[in-house]
Amino acid sequence: MASVHEDIFLEEQEKSEGDIKTLRKLWVYIRKYKFLLFLTFLTLAFATIIELALPFLIRYGIDEVINVSHTFNVSQGAQNQFVEDENGPYTLEKRSNNYYMINNETGESIQVPPEEYAEYFDSAIRRIRLFSMAFIIILAGQFFLNYAQVLSANLVGQKVIYNLRKDLFSHILRLKYTFFEKNPPGKVTTRVVNDTQNLSDFFSEVVTSLLKDIAIIIGVVVLMMVLDFKLSLYTLTMFPVIIVSVIIFRYFDRRAYDKVRTRVSALNSYLAENLSGSTVTKLFNQEERKRKEFDYMSTKVYKANVEQMYVFAIFRPLMSLLQYFTISLLLWFGSILLTDGQTTFGTIYAFTSYVDMFFRPLFDLAEKYDIMQSAFASAGKIFKIMDHPKEDFGKGKYNTIERGKVEFKDVKFSYDGHNEVLKGVNFKIEPNERVAIVGETGSGKTTIIKLISGLYRYNEGKILINDKELYDYDLNEVRKKIAVVPQDVFLFSGTILDNMRLFNKNIPEEEVIKVSKSVFADEIISRLPQNYNTVITERGSTLSSGERQLIALTRAVLFDSKIIILDEATSNVDVETEFLIQQALTKISNRVTIISIAHRLSTVKSSNRIIVVHKGLVVEEGTHNQLINNKGIYYDLYRLQFEKS
Template sequence: MSEQNPSGNIFDWAVLKRLFQFIRPYKFRFYVLVFVILVGAALAPAIPLLIKQTIDGPVSSGDYTGLARMMLIMVGVLVLQSLIQFVNTYLAGWLGQNIIRDIRIQLYQKIIHLRLKFFDDTPIGRLVTRTISDIETLADVFSEGIAAIAGDILQLVLIITVMFYTDWKLSLISLSTIPLMLISTYIFKEKVKKSFNIVRNAVANLNAFVQEHITGMSLVQIFNSEKIEYKKFVAINKEHRDANIKSIMYYSVYYPVAEVIAALGTGLVVWFGAKQMLNSEVSYGTVTAFIMFINIFFRPIRMLADRMNTLQMGIVSTDRIIKLLDSDEYTANDGKYTTHLKGEVDFKDVWFAYNQENYVLKDISFKVNQGETVAFVGATGAGKSSIINLLSRFYEINKGEIRIDGIDIKQYDLKHLREQIGVVLQDVFLFSDTIENNITLGDTSISRENIIEAAKLVGVHDFIMQLPNGYEYNVQERGATLSVGQRQLISFVRAMVQDPKIIVLDEATSSVDTETEELIQNAISLLMKGRTAIVIAHRLSTIQKAHKIIVLDKGQIMEEGNHEELLEKDGFYANLYRMQYKEALV
């Protein structure tokens, strides 16, 4: 996924158009926000004008009643401005938070439906950045971006209009420093825009590194790589720090420069206004008003630069989010079949490659009849796990056809297909949640009674009840509080409560002790009863009763038959069997 904004343009209309689509459910509130901001902008010149009238009127004439009246009017205007500011801040924040909630939901829904190949190619840390940091940036777009920029521009136009209407000479003097302000603002905007892209990339890299290395912390410690990984982290963190400091430096330079330019404008007004006052060409109230006009005029210019950068950040983040939302890296679900499966599996001339170049499966053909068990054996990388990934359509085949009950698996509804295939993997993943929720995975149609019945059949119910809170026990992240065998047994319960017609076992007993293996073997026998089973195992002793054993090597089928037939052939399988038999004797 590209980390760069292709246009680099604040007004990327295609991206802005998509951004406004997210606003559509809240368009009434958005219009109210725009109206409130515009009203607030229209009131900006009010106080300087009232000050002018007060000084030139009641103050000059000594009219205390008129002075009190003008004070009340100014207090009323200030209260109204404060109320508008409150509504503006609250409504912009409310709008931003609701929109980013909606976008985050859409984005997460998209992510969980992406095919596994996408996750093979995309660091998880970058997806975290998209889902958290990039979406948070959008909240500022609505609170300090689009509507606020429109308000600032209207405020500038109104102030300039009022200033020229009041005194065109003082207006020209006051605005003579605008070119300096515009030049400095443009330079600041461009510099910060570049630094922002660097910061976002640094954040994504930092997230990816931290996520990956915390997940693999056991490996880091096993190989005493703490110092090496620490140095890598320091280097990546330094890049992140330097990128942020560069951005801070631009802000540190710009704001003092802007203040100096504004002060220069004020000084010119005081100098020129004083000369005019001495010549009785302008009133004291007018000069005072212009000093105030300069302050409120340069403030939105300074804010515009910041808000333009906020909008730029939002455009970059929105562009990245849209790319993810528009990604076509998902498994097409055009199938309509939801018929009851019997479990007959048929691979016909299947070719498959993860990277479109190097095939890991080459012309694979085999058939498993309903209720039969087929086992796959072979060296690591032979293509065993790829077969089960293809059966559940986690990946799409390049050539050939996979059928279940004589129907191409692409013609089945994807959800229905996966519901009928129960998978038990060697590396069991448990969420930081209760045992019950890890078994049901949120499926409310599975009752506690069904869970207990399945757990008793597997032989794990007594163990679960010995835990604090039983089925409500939180297993922590990845099931850290349970042993490998315990996690494996829970995965069998998880598969059994789904009542699948096809069961897939991938190295289900390769990482457990003998006692736990016996429990698991009993669970496997129960799970396979009456179901079509596809088994992948390194331990040949666990698959000797399989109806058919298929030997894979470098993505090709080398031999197939039952245990006795393959031993008689004295080929690949027989060699594997003799090697394991020798290991067992040792």
């Protein structure tokens, strides 16, 4: 079981571009909002300064406002008249519910009348009140600064994500056809939706808070040194241990996170694939094998999550241990310095707050680091798609097709650059001619159709549309005049009317119904519950194959296509619908060129001409009867189908 679906891990294991290169590409989108960025960083700077200043202010409040010793001196010329003097020998003290002036030098005590010491306390209360009001105003200012900073940062993030998502989808619409053959829809959807959302989380939760955390860590160290150099040296002895612990955590967390991300993505891919193929699983009784495969994949995700859990389980308790150990060192040495009169109680309190402030961002580091990794991984994948070259839409010398004339001149083509699928194809289709292209599987029929539509670039030769080389046209305009009706017609969610006119409300409903009647689609659509307003579910699964093809045929005629290509369009339809399609083709063949690719040769008898492709070359051309009489490859194919039937 160990080898089951290991290949689906490969894409996630590919190394993306470096974070610096990805950040430079992201900066192209960010720098458009310089004013918001300036506002974000300005408010962030002031909010951070206030946050760093709060312990400093509290220290001042404790030492200079609350825990202040009132020192006095005797005024000259007045017995027992005391005035506040920081150099005075008298200190106000309360003893037995009375207040006394104590001479610190002689020990003399003089009782102070109540009306006098009340004045001193009123002064102290006023100082505390003013300090408290100033402190509240500063906190309110910090609140509004934080609000402005979060709002502006998120606004930048949402604008960046909006533009990036819009540009990504626009770029995807212009990518080469080969991109969509190699990349399943689920993967592309993940890039447009999930990966851009990861970037949104990065802007809202990491960018500004990360800068703030770095500023706080640096600011804490600087302010502790300013407050008390000696005490800060004792406290900072633990910081090298903390930094080493964070670096070790970062290494192991990145490894664990990458493993989780890889395996979750692999499980999602496996699940999406097997849900799509659930019918095959049921029909071939593969439920037990699929259950074991899913169990194997799920177990790998479980083990990866457990590994990451071990990293987190060690990191957070370790940080808590280091934090309290640092506070213990601070209190130990702080009490010694306080006893010796070398520091104050307010300073010790401020240091305790700064230690807590230092560890706070470290506790958030794990979560923010994962978000950051996820964001850079997502951005790398987004820009990897945006680095894919856009489709070449030609020289644009000509912008429209007047007539449906098609000519191949010695056209050669290879998908991989080595094995030629077309080895020198030559044929000419005149305007308003009805031509069928037939051949065994792998002969190159579908490749011819893709080359006419410009989905692939041919390697050698020329394809001419109305005697002008295909790539001299603007391919956007060419495709408006070339309609392809595939075997499996794709319909969008909406009504039948919406799909016929491709949601173009400028095309009146009456015109749609008129065209629908002209190609006999109205006969089938009128049987539906709400006729043209019948709602279609995803991909039109509620409609039959024939109904979908009649809708596509109506769409082709409605948009005035000059060339209509049917790629096995009647291979899976019932007899009645096939008859209606053949009638419709006969009716419109006098004004459009019709190219049919078919395996069922009975459906191409009415064609003006049949082109037989064999091993990448055109080997026969002619009507049905001519080719039967020639008894070549077409005759062999027809006889084989006739004998089987």
